[in-house]
Amino acid sequence: MHSKMNILTAVLMLGAAALPAHAQGWKDDYAIVKFGVLSNENEKDRLMRYEPLRAYLEGSLGVKVEIFSAGNYDGVVQAIAADQIEIARLGSSSYAAAYTATNGGVVPTLVDLSKDGSTGYNSIVVARCDSGIKSLADAKGKVHAFADPDSTSGYAVPYFNFITKLNIKPEQYFAAIPFAGSHEAGVAGVANGTFSTASTSQRTDTNGTYQDMVQKGMIEKGVICPIWKSPEITNGPWTFRTNLPKDMIEDITVALEKLPEAEPETFKLYVSFDADDPNPVVGFTRVDAERYQWIVDMRDWLKKRRRNSN
Structure with missing residues (x-):
């Protein structure tokens, strides 16, 4: 009986000794977590905006976190498709891609x-104000620049x-339709x-690419004016590979959700907070794949159109 008890105690102790390593869960397999960000601004501004968030995630999760960026949107899309990165902060269209x-x-x-509860843009x-x-009618026969083929x-x-x-x-409508490479x-x-x-x-009306560029001193105020506006687009999502552990996806998602309260200044940098903006980004809300299905369908339409025109 005594020897049986010793064996049982030894087994229990071995199990207990193994617990700390097991309790790490997904962190045992993912000592480094990489998240990708899109190239819709210059490298310096992108790093300034995301570096504090990277440090926050690293501290919250207890694993090394690295930022991945590429010269264009497709680089980030291909990186997540090739399992080179775990997470990406994508636009709606690059999510669909x-x-x-x-x-x-x-x-x-x-x-x-x-702040107003909206989740879109x-x-x-x-055009130049002068x-x-x-209107688009006035732009007929002129050169129109799109940002990037994977930009929503x-x-x-x-x-x-x-x-x-x-x-x-x-x-046919414009004289030429080059890709500029980025919004800026x-x-x-x-x-x-x-x-x-x-x-x-x-x-x-006060918060967007050209408005941010005015604030950064990249262009003068009153030079750029909007001439057309689309229906609302759902914000681009934080996107994870589905082949990651479910608890990993949830842990990182929860860490992001806590960011606005945990580190308000880091969150302000992430959203390019502007004190004069009457409708600032105040936090996050959960979404699912269904929300973006129309964007997936739109990209499919675009692909078919390209194939048919070749």
Whole structure:
């Protein structure tokens, strides 16, 4: 009886000794977590905005966290599809691109939530205020810049709306339709006269790409004016690979949800907080794949259209 008790005690002690390692769960397999961010701003501003968030996640999760960025949107999409990164902060269209590239192997969890309860933004077309271009009709025959082929507001939504809602075929309507490479590059090109108009995004009339560029001193106030606005687009989501452990996805999602209260200044940097914005981003709300299905369908429409035109 005594020897049986010793064996039992030894087994229990071995089990107890193994508990701390087991309790780490997913962290045993993911000592480094990489999250990707899109190239809709210059590298310096992107790092300034995301570095404090990276440090916060590292401290909250107890694992090393690294930022991954690429020269274009597709680089981030391909990185998550190739299992090179675990998470990506994507736009709606680049989420749809990742969803398609992975055959549904990604899942959205969170989007930014604004003070008024909205979870979306708009694609807009901008022109120089002094150009005489006040509408898309005035832009006919001019050079129009899209941002990036995988940008929701900088390409997919305006292109889709031009054709399906406004009966405008960009290839014929404009003199040329180059890709600027990023939202900021498109707006800067309009400001310096390289492009007549450009597609970009804004959250409100006072908060968007060109408004941020004014604030950063990249362009002067009153130079850029919007001439068209799309229907609302759901914010781009924090996106995870579905082949990650479920508790890992949940733990990181919860850490992000806690950010606004845990580190308000880090959150303000992440959302490019502007004290004058009447409708700032105040937190996150949960989303699922169904919310983005129309974007997946829109991308499918765009793909078929490209195939048919070749």
